[in-house]
Amino acid sequence: MLTRIAKARATVRARVWDLLARRPQGFPWLMVAGKLLSGWVVIDLDATLITAHSAKRGAAATFKKGFGFHPLGGWCANTGEPFAMLLRPGNAGSNTVADHLRVLTDAIAQLPAGYRRKILIRVDGAGATHDLLDHLEQLNRLWRSVKFTVGWTITEADETAIAALPETAWTDTLHQDGTVTTLAQAAELTGLNQRLAG
Structure with a gap:
């Protein structure tokens, strides 16, 4: 049914x-x-x-x-x-x-x-x-x-990877309308985060 x-x-x-x-x-x-x-x-x-x-x-x-x-x-x-x-x-x-x-x-x-x-x-x-x-x-x-x-x-492994990022790795994020916001930033953790093994 x-x-x-x-x-x-x-x-x-x-x-x-x-x-x-x-x-x-x-x-x-x-x-x-x-x-x-x-x-x-x-x-x-x-x-x-x-x-x-x-x-x-x-x-x-x-x-x-x-x-x-x-x-x-x-x-x-x-x-x-x-x-x-x-x-x-x-x-x-x-x-x-x-x-x-x-x-x-x-x-x-x-x-x-x-x-x-x-x-x-x-x-x-x-x-x-x-x-x-x-x-x-x-x-x-x-x-x-x-x-x-x-x-x-976010776990302790993530926090450790975030702390290891250099300041230059961070970029500004966007509002839904595409304008830049400085309220939050984003960075790539690939290669630094041990939680991602495999």
């Missing part, structure tokens, strides 16, 4: 996206750092904790010492639509790669065929696993480009 529902949703979405593209302003492409990401569909993967105040089916203790559920979802940043959702008990892990792969697969299946050529996947630190990143790389084809950005929890 869930497969039939997903197919029906994808069929309706293809029609709605066709109508969106026909508007005078066209399809809602995202603006990032002052640049229009024309042609790119952005999928955000993220989990959230939902508190339950009684022992409901699937409710369990969470990693943040609460009690409830820990669903993982995939959303389209262009349109704000939920593409896929995996309902999970509260004790589901945050770095569970099998869950990320399932939600990602379900989310991509919701994309109308003409919008699967350029996909940007955004995941927080829970997605910082080799298996997920390897899978994202393997999604690239001659006809499809898949890019991704993944969050990262």
